[in-house]
Amino acid sequence: VSIPVVSERSERTLRARCHELAPSVGDLDANLAAIDAALAEAAGDGIRLLVLPELATSGYYLTPEEALACALEPESPHFARWAGMLPPDGVLVTGFAERDGDVLYNSAAVLTTDGVAAVYRKTHLWDAEADLFRPGDLAPPIVDTPVGRLGPLICYDLEFPEMPRGLALAGADLIVVPTNWPLVPKPEGEHPPEVIQAMAAARASAVPILCCDRRGAERGNEWTEGTAAVGSDGWLVGTKTAGGVLDVDVALSPARTKIGERNDVFRDRRPELYA
């Protein structure tokens, strides 16, 4: 039985924010300005980790021409500018349309004050995304940052239980999920279904998960506006403001997987029995 890695970092609390932006579809300049403003606000509020939505630079229901026009390379000076706006030891995670030659990806960038620390390309594409983006062909990385080891996922990725599980087992202290959740029906009183997936994934691996959704109707499509922070016990924490800002103190602990005198959600696994 293999015992997965858990970060060696000591017990600590991280002040984090999900900012549920409302990107303007196809309007790169407006979206860059909104990210600048969110970053400045977060730095002023003492936030160490800022998480923004999927495709924050472009919006979602794009034509191929719009997607291309909004797409950025990781070498873009915008990323360097954002890195420069971070507070000391601060981290930004944002979704963006990534351009690599003629190919586009639905990606998430993890930035520290040093610049782009990692880019993850969404591996599970939803619906018509496949008409715009190529799926990534690499599993998400564990990104060692000043706020901890972050594991990024993007939207539909989270609905494959292998994905958050894999990040947790690989040593992620915290899973960060830029997302655009299209509004779907749900029974009265229930959380959005994607939030239930996040709660279950967090509890199963005793790993906190931050999901930053988006807002603002776009070409007749509505969003769940389901931004959610889940603690390592699987319960929701924090309350989003009317302006779409969810601030939370995330408890990070290398001992988090021990859930009872005799049980540990990692050590109790039986990987030899898993297909």
Added chain:
Amino acid sequence: VSIPVVSERSERTLRARCHELAPSVGDLDANLAAIDAALAEAAGDGIRLLVLPELATSGYYLTPEEALACALEPESPHFARWAGMLPPDGVLVTGFAERDGDVLYNSAAVLTTDGVAAVYRKTHLWDAEADLFRPGDLAPPIVDTPVGRLGPLICYDLEFPEMPRGLALAGADLIVVPTNWPLVPKPEGEHPPEVIQAMAAARASAVPILCCDRRGAERGNEWTEGTAAVGSDGWLVGTKTAGGVLDVDVALSPARTKIGERNDVFRDRRPELYA
């Protein structure tokens, strides 16, 4: 990318019941009688699939002597009697303390009118269970029964996302979970955490899940009484009676994994990226 098996059976609906019994700890005769009564009642009510709790024959907080005294072998005449009480094409799934020589297992039996079709030995043991039971060393089987292909799990097994996922990918039409959920704190308005795990597991693999919990305080310990039926869309169905009986019509469909025009929760997997 491997495409998992989905049962060839046609679209259909199955009348199923979870009966949340209150086993008497260490009192085999009383528990056998309660199972007899539940079986007779279910047959009279037109139930095709009856699911009973974990350790229904013995209770949970057992001394080693009590566990041994209550333990049954699959060859026990009690199983043959229960098989004989099933309606045509009926199925019973019940938890029981299993004896194999000097070794005990926390097991679930799947019975058809022909007798015991399969026994699954719990592979993830909770807390002091390890003092009484040996963990099973085989993954749960897919049991082909007249009501469909059933995948059994027992209690804590369900909290390892690999387990329901593995059963669904192996072709289970329906996952059945005899359980004893000790009462734990939860925020106001939330489902029990184990129910959230079940909802997420069902939705992730588009597979219905029936969890039969127990009731009745036992040696000062209380239970969640969280019996839950989850549809393949991840939402709870049915309402439990005051007597602990939850009847549901479970929709079974080989096409269930297709969740949109262009998406399928199995075909969209990227197993080459999963650890």
